[in-house]
Amino acid sequence: MTDHEHAEHDRRPSSEGSFWGSRTFIVWLALLLIGGFLLVSEHRAHILGVGLWLLILACPLLHIFGHGGHGGHGEQASPRAGPDTRGSTGSWDASKGEKS
Numbered sequence: 001m002t003d004h005e006h007a008e009h010d011r012r013p014s015s016e017g018s019f020w021g022s023r024t025f026i027v028w029l030a031l032l033l034i035g036g037f038l039l040v041s042e043h044r045a046h047i048l049g050v051g052l053w054l055l056i057l058a059c060p061l062l063h064i065f066g067h068g069g070h071g072g073h074g075e076q077a078s079p080r081a082g083p084d085t086r087g088s089t090g091s092w093d094a095s096k097g098e099k100s
Contacts, residue, residue, distance in 0.1 A: 019025050040047065
């Protein structure tokens with residue numbers, strides 16, 4: 001490299017750096033941490049009270065949306081799914097009321 005190319009690299013403004021490493025980010029992060037601490041310390045009872053209800057509400061929501069419910073309620077099996085091998089030794093014929 002020539003001296004001319006080195007001189008251009010040294011002239012780059014320092015503001016071209018990433019936001020995540022800048023002083024502005026550090027100041028914002030500090031303000032958010034202080035504000036978050038003050039909010040949590042002042043409203044701890046409200047957060048804990050809501051947390052219990054969120055835990056109770058999470059159970060049915062995860063049951064419905066987490067693994068798609070039970071299936072078997074008139075839904076068709078996907079074509080990629082193999083046979084049900086959960087311990088069944090035969091199939092039940094509801095019209096006859098017996099196991100085949």
